[in-house]
Amino acid sequence: MAERKDRMALLSRYDKHYLFRYETKPVYNKWAEQWAADALIDSYGIHDCYELLDYYFGSAEKPDWKYFSNFANEIDKAKRMKQQDDTERAERRKKAKEWLNG
Numbered sequence: 001m002a003e004r005k006d007r008m009a010l011l012s013r014y015d016k017h018y019l020f021r022y023e024t025k026p027v028y029n030k031w032a033e034q035w036a037a038d039a040l041i042d043s044y045g046i047h048d049c050y051e052l053l054d055y056y057f058g059s060a061e062k063p064d065w066k067y068f069s070n071f072a073n074e075i076d077k078a079k080r081m082k083q084q085d086d087t088e089r090a091e092r093r094k095k096a097k098e099w100l101n102g
Contacts, residue, residue, distance in 0.1 A: 002041035007034040010041060010049050014065055017057040028065050036069035044072070055079045 011030055018026040040049050049072075056075050057063050068075065 002038045002046070004034070006041050006046050007037040010037045010046065010053070011065075013050055013053055014068070017053060018063065021057065021063070026065065033065060033069070036065075040069060040072055044076070048076075052076055052079065055082075 008030075011033060015026055018024075037049075040052075044052065052072060052075055053068065055078075056068050059078070060067075
């Protein structure tokens with residue numbers, strides 16, 4: 001079980017992202033959703049949850065806490081696929097540049 005401060009910190013990070021994007025505070029029951037935050041922190045760790053949340057707000061059209069907490073596994077999978085794709089593209093660009101210059 002994650003510490004209460006970590007659960008609330010994750011929810012607070014979500015609130016900050018939401019406020020920045022929509023210029024209004026999100027409407028959800030923070031006391032009930034702390035248990036979803038607890039499960040996420042137990043599964044991924046607090047820092048990976050922060051990274052997932054950053055990725056989610058950068059890629060989702062309409063970010064929502066319920067979706068994030070219920071589909072964190074899918075979001076993590078998409079994030080890893082994007083990172084792998086970015087790495088492979090960088091390698092291909094490097095090889096193409098070497099081929100053109102060589």
